[in-house]
Every structure is written in structure tokens, then in C-alpha cells.
Amino acid sequence: MTSGIGTIHGVGLGPGDPDLMSVRADRLVRSARNVAFFRKAGRPGRARTIIQGMLSEDVREIAMEYPVTTEIPLADPRYNACLSSFYAAQTERLRALAESGEDVVVLCEGDPFFYGSFMHLHDRLMDHVPVEVVPAITGMSAAWTATGRPMTWGDDVLSIVMGTLPEAELARAMLNADALVVMKVGRNLPKIRSALAQAGRADRAVLVQYASMEGQKVTPLTAVEDGPAPYFSIVIVHGEGRRP
CATH class of the missing domain: 3.30.950.10 (Tetrapyrrole methylase, C-terminal domain)
Incomplete structure (x- = not known):
């Protein structure tokens, strides 16, 4: 645990090949104490798969499992309501860690600011704790x-x-x-x-x-x-x- 408030790092992993990650992304992933990533329930998650073998032995893994993907049509109001609640809950998890002094690396497929799930966390976190974004090659x-x-x-x-x-x-x-x-x-x-x-x-x-x-x-x-x-x-x- 570090002193003060920790930082949430939205780390772009690129399109899928670990060799296409940036040097900064590689460094943050390998040194991370807390790693969060999105995935569908019952799946390992593509972002987590990309960095297989790169994490330290004592890392804390935080799986953020989507409550819905294609089960509800996009036009159905329940879809947005369900995901909004999900992102709010994940924001609180990460914010609590940062406020306790812990840095967190959030793994992002592609670039974090290009149609990615991390954007929804970023907007909810940015006024409360430090958030830094590592750009990446897009899909x-x-x-x-x-x-x-x-x-x-x-x-x-x-x-x-x-x-x-x-x-x-x-x-x-x-x-x-x-x-x-x-x-x-x-x-x-x-x-x-x-x-x-x-x-x-x-x-x-x-x-x-x-x-x-x-x-x-x-x-x-x-x-x-x-x-x-x-x-x-x-x-x-x-x-x-x-x-x-």
C-alpha cells in the first residue's frame, strides 16, 4: 500500500498480440499490485488472456463481469439501466482501492478511449481519484x-x-x-x-x-x-x- 491516494491506470493493450503493447503498458502491467479487467461471466476475458504470464505472483486480480452482453436488445431501456448499475458498482470498487492508497491497472483491449468499456469508469472516477490513460494501437x-x-x-x-x-x-x-x-x-x-x-x-x-x-x-x-x-x-x- 502506498501513502496518499492511489492512481487508476486505464492501460491500452492494443489489438491482441502482446508484442504490440507499448513499453509503458508492459511496464505497468508487470509491476501492478492490483489488476482489474472486464470479462463475460464464465470466460477468462480477452484482456486478461493477452497479458497471460506477465503478472507478478502476488498480484490481486479484480474480475469485472458484465451482467449482460447480447441477452437484452440495445434498444431496450433495461440494457442501459443494467450496464449503468454495473459501471457504478465497479467504479466504487476501484475508487475504494485508490482512496486506500492502492494503484490499480485496468486492462483495456485496444485503446481505452476508443469504444471501450473503460470510458464509462473514467467518467465516473475522474472527479474523485487520479486517473491516467495509456493509449494503444487500435483494433x-x-x-x-x-x-x-x-x-x-x-x-x-x-x-x-x-x-x-x-x-x-x-x-x-x-x-x-x-x-x-x-x-x-x-x-x-x-x-x-x-x-x-x-x-x-x-x-x-x-x-x-x-x-x-x-x-x-x-x-x-x-x-x-x-x-x-x-x-x-x-x-x-x-x-x-x-x-x-
Whole structure:
């Protein structure tokens, strides 16, 4: 235990390959006394899996298990209410540790400030205890790197859209973008495919699964069958802009 108030570190681990972690992230993880991480109940959690073998023997592990993932539709008010209560409870756990003088490393897949769960803790903690964030390589960066082609050229406009959006909104965003990243694919793949077709981008789209991780796979979307895609899936449409 340290004197004074401890610090909560939101540590980005990158897209999945431990070799892609930053030096700072590696140092914080290996020296941590308290490590917290999100996971689905009954699962080890991807963030915890990434740092397997890196923790000290006397580390305290704090598993934060989601009360719901896909069991309740996003549009159902119960979904937000359930997660809000969950984040509030986890905030109190971490705040209590920090106020007792303990530093805590919160493991974050990808970058902590890019569509990550840590953001919900950050906003609840920042006015009460010190919070520091370690940025990281994002999953989308690993995905377009896996394709072996540059993502943007010259004046290309890059758009990032969520597959959870209504199809009409997806198609409109896709039509206005030069280069495109579609996240949260999963069960939304058929809708994403349809929106890409409406925007005239279906023949240029690529599905990247498990970027930088074991099982990495890059497939033209036209060769992918309909049905749910794995959780770690991103659709990429490369830009074709100005070149010297």
C-alpha cells in the first residue's frame, strides 16, 4: 500500500498480440499490485488472456463481469439501466482501492478511449481519484494492416461506423466516405452487406477476423457467407484517393 491516494491506470493493450503493447503498458502491467479487467461471466476475458504470464505472483486480480452482453436488445431501456448499475458498482470498487492508497491497472483491449468499456469508469472516477490513460494501437489499425494495403491516400475521408446502426444510416455514412471501417459486425453482417451494396461499396469490402491474433483471417466480403461473424471482426473498405 502506498501513502496518499492511489492512481487508476486505464492501460491500452492494443489489438491482441502482446508484442504490440507499448513499453509503458508492459511496464505497468508487470509491476501492478492490483489488476482489474472486464470479462463475460464464465470466460477468462480477452484482456486478461493477452497479458497471460506477465503478472507478478502476488498480484490481486479484480474480475469485472458484465451482467449482460447480447441477452437484452440495445434498444431496450433495461440494457442501459443494467450496464449503468454495473459501471457504478465497479467504479466504487476501484475508487475504494485508490482512496486506500492502492494503484490499480485496468486492462483495456485496444485503446481505452476508443469504444471501450473503460470510458464509462473514467467518467465516473475522474472527479474523485487520479486517473491516467495509456493509449494503444487500435483494433482497426491492426485490421487494415492485416490486409497488406494502405488504408487512406491523399485527401481520403475515413469514416468509422457501427454495424448496430439502422441500415439506412449505415448506407448514408458509407456513401459519403472514401475509406471505411465498420465495427461491431457480429450478427449485423447481413445488414452491413446490404448497406454496402446500396452505397456501391460491397465489391471493395474486406472482412478481417481476429486481427493480429491467432486465427487472423482476411476475406473479401463477397466470399463470406451470411450469418454471424466472430466478435473480433471488422469490415474494411480501402480508400483510393490522390497519389503523387
